Amino acid sequence: MLGSGILKGLLVTARNFVGSFHDRERLPTVQYPEERAPVGEAFRTFPFLVSDCPADADASARLAGLRGVACQICERNCPPRCIHIEKSKDKKPDAAGKPQLYPAVFEIDISVCMGCQICVEVCPFDSIKMDKVFEIAVPRRSPELLLDRDRLSKPNAYYRRIRPSEAAAVDAARAAEQAAAKARADAAAKAAAARQAAAATPPAA
Amino acid sequence: MPVTLETFPLALRDWLCAFLPQEFHWLLSGLLVIIAILTVFGLGFAFITVAERKFLGRFQNRIGPNRVGPFGLLQPFADAVKALTKEDIVPATADKLPHFLAPCVIVSGALLCFAVLPYGRHLVPADLDAGLLYFFAAGAFTELAVFMAGWSSHNKFSLLAGIRALAQLVSYELPLLLATLPAVMAARSLNLQTIVGSQSPAAGLKAGFLPNWHLFSPWGAAGFLIFLIAAIAESNRSPFDLPEGESEIIAGHLTEYSGFKYALFFMGEYFGLIALSGFCATLFLGGWQAPYAALEVIPSWVWFGLKVAALIFTFIWIRATFLRLRMDQLMRFSWKFLLPLALINLGTAAFWLLTAHWQGAWWIALRWFAAAALVIAPYSILGRRLFRGLGARTYEYAPNN
Ligand code: SF4
Ligand code: SF4
Numbered sequence: 001m002l003g004s005g006i007l008k009g010l011l012v013t014a015r016n017f018v019g020s021f022h023d024r025e026r027l028p029t030v031q032y033p034e035e036r037a038p039v040g041e042a043f044r045t046f047p048f049l050v051s052d053c054p055a056d057a058d059a060s061a062r063l064a065g066l067r068g069v070a071c072q073i074c075e076r077n078c079p080p081r082c083i084h085i086e087k088s089k090d091k092k093p094d095a096a097g098k099p100q101l102y103p104a105v106f107e108i109d110i111s112v113c114m115g116c117q118i119c120v121e122v123c124p125f126d127s128i129k130m131d132k133v134f135e136i137a138v139p140r141r142s143p144e145l146l147l148d149r150d151r152l153s154k155p156n157a158y159y160r161r162i163r164p165s166e167a168a169a170v171d172a173a174r175a176a177e178q179a180a181a182k183a184r185a186d187a188a189a190k191a192a193a194a195r196q197a198a199a200a201t202p203p204a205a
Numbered sequence: 206m207p208v209t210l211e212t213f214p215l216a217l218r219d220w221l222c223a224f225l226p227q228e229f230h231w232l233l234s235g236l237l238v239i240i241a242i243l244t245v246f247g248l249g250f251a252f253i254t255v256a257e258r259k260f261l262g263r264f265q266n267r268i269g270p271n272r273v274g275p276f277g278l279l280q281p282f283a284d285a286v287k288a289l290t291k292e293d294i295v296p297a298t299a300d301k302l303p304h305f306l307a308p309c310v311i312v313s314g315a316l317l318c319f320a321v322l323p324y325g326r327h328l329v330p331a332d333l334d335a336g337l338l339y340f341f342a343a344g345a346f347t348e349l350a351v352f353m354a355g356w357s358s359h360n361k362f363s364l365l366a367g368i369r370a371l372a373q374l375v376s377y378e379l380p381l382l383l384a385t386l387p388a389v390m391a392a393r394s395l396n397l398q399t400i401v402g403s404q405s406p407a408a409g410l411k412a413g414f415l416p417n418w419h420l421f422s423p424w425g426a427a428g429f430l431i432f433l434i435a436a437i438a439e440s441n442r443s444p445f446d447l448p449e450g451e452s453e454i455i456a457g458h459l460t461e462y463s464g465f466k467y468a469l470f471f472m473g474e475y476f477g478l479i480a481l482s483g484f485c486a487t488l489f490l491g492g493w494q495a496p497y498a499a500l501e502v503i504p505s506w507v508w509f510g511l512k513v514a515a516l517i518f519t520f521i522w523i524r525a526t527f528l529r530l531r532m533d534q535l536m537r538f539s540w541k542f543l544l545p546l547a548l549i550n551l552g553t554a555a556f557w558l559l560t561a562h563w564q565g566a567w568w569i570a571l572r573w574f575a576a577a578a579l580v581i582a583p584y585s586i587l588g589r590r591l592f593r594g595l596g597a598r599t600y601e602y603a604p605n606n
Pocket of ligand 2: 067068069070071072073074075085122123124125126127128
């Protein structure tokens with residue numbers, strides 16, 4: 001019948017109208033500041049720097065625990081070039097005890113960052129990871145959106161909280177690496193000790 | 206006259222008039238009517254905008270504005286402040302005078318329409334003998350205003366909107382007018398109070414149980430639908446919002462308007478909508494009358510308000526449902542479908558009125574049947590012709606399901 005499509009259409013909207021008053025399914029709106037939709041684990045916004053420090057560490061402890069070695073790989077690979085790194089003059093021992101450079105300056109301009117995660121992919125030290133903060137509205141672009149070392153570094157516990165499975169995998173890999181490094185170091189030390197012992201006691205000819 | 210809810214507005218007016226000497230009564234009572242209309246419909250406009258946004262939200266499974274005040278009810282006042290404080294930009298090359306006048310014309314034209322509507326048993330600001338003609342004459346200001354805005358803005362989108370508006374409004378004015386004529390024939394008068402009177406419950410009920418409104422007769426139902434469609438087109442609302450057509454021509458005639466002038470256009474359009482709803486209620490829904498005599502304890506102006514509100518809700522519902530038409534579809538629909546139907550409806554109404562004296566169950570059944578056939582047959586024949594050659598699209602390589 002001519003016109004039945006029009007009535008069908010009206011019926012659809014009428015169902016919405018009535019349904020939205022009693023059927024939660026029909027009103028999927030999340031009223032944002034008061035209510036929040038859950039964000040998925042892979043949700044990402046901007047990078048932050050992981051620091052091996054206690055969860056409630058202060059700024060200096062967070063800086064001391066940074067994993068990065070200022071190798072500048074991420075700086076060179078960032079497509080919009082929004083990372084700025086300056087190497088330190090001195091060296092500090094890293095988690096494995098090896099003396100390493102550390103970033104004296106590490107800045108990311110997150111008003112330029114496009115969240116591509118390339119810096120995370122290229123970092124060989126699991127130092128830079130993607131954050132989940134998104135309420136970053138500020139009155140000025142600079143310096144509020146130019147994040148420095150202090151504001152970029154966050155404890156590993158935070159990383160574990162926002163990305164549990166990824167952080168667990170990273171931690172396991174790092175622990176295995178450190179164990180292997182320690183085993184290598186032990187083996188090397190043992191070999192050296194053995195060499196020394198051998199040198200001290202001349203072989204019986 | 207005893208003061209009841211029914212006569213309360215009049216009593217209030219007389220009480221206020223008593224403060225002035227006799228010679229000024231005509232002036233003060235006139236001013237009071239104007240103030241009443243401006244207040245009631247000004248507030249009506251404000252709350253219809255928020256109701257429209259809230260209902261549209263619900264129709265689309267959203268919540269709608271709910272931040273300003275309880276349930277978002279103060280939203281229109283926030284909007285008013287915003288509109289008033291915005292900069293008023295006039296394009297350098299615009300024709301300044303018509304550009305300035307257009308919003309004023311659209312609002313005043315719509316306000317003029319309010320003068321003749323019978324709001325209640327005793328409430329009609331100007332009880333003109335040719336009220337219906339006056340209403341159409343005042344309503345035609347809308348076209349003029351939209352075209353003035355389109356022409357004077359010196360902007361191609363505005364001009365396109367002006368041309369579209371002229372074409373659309375002229376084509377839908379005809380079915381609108383023709384759809385009202387049967388009501389005039391039934392009342393034998395152009396006076397709107399008389400037209401309301403011809404639908405009074407005192408004259409008996411339609412088909413034994415339905416209210417004695419024109420809506421519940423075959424020609425009245427057809428006329429009501431034609432009027433409703435044409436009224437949507439006349440008030441530039443979706444699905445006939447071609448002059449504004451945001452997705453095609455930015456905002457049409459409103460493109461070069463900002464601030465309060467922009468708000469005035471909205472006000473004019475909503476005033477026009479309220480006026481057309483009131484007019485439609487007057488012609489087809491028995492005006493201010495209660496559906497049954499027993500319900501007359503509720504004052505007549507409340508009934509009028511309820512009917513207007515129901516019609517406006519229908520308009521919102523339609524807006525939430527349908528897509529905008531294309532210009533050629535719009536024209537074809539009016540000239541090839543609505544207009545012939547409205548013309549045939551005149552004949553149906555004439556048949557109905559000439560057979561009013563038929564008595565006996567068989568004759569009455571025959572009367573209803575013949576009148577219904579006179580409505581439905583042309584509808585389906587014309588509809589088929591209108592959509593001939595159109596249908597569900599078929600694809601050569603895709604299964605059709
Ligand atoms: S996420 Fe992409 S754009 Fe942002 S800092 Fe990393 S590499 Fe640069
Ligand atoms: S974050 Fe990673 S890639 Fe970037 S400088 Fe530090 S260690 Fe190198």
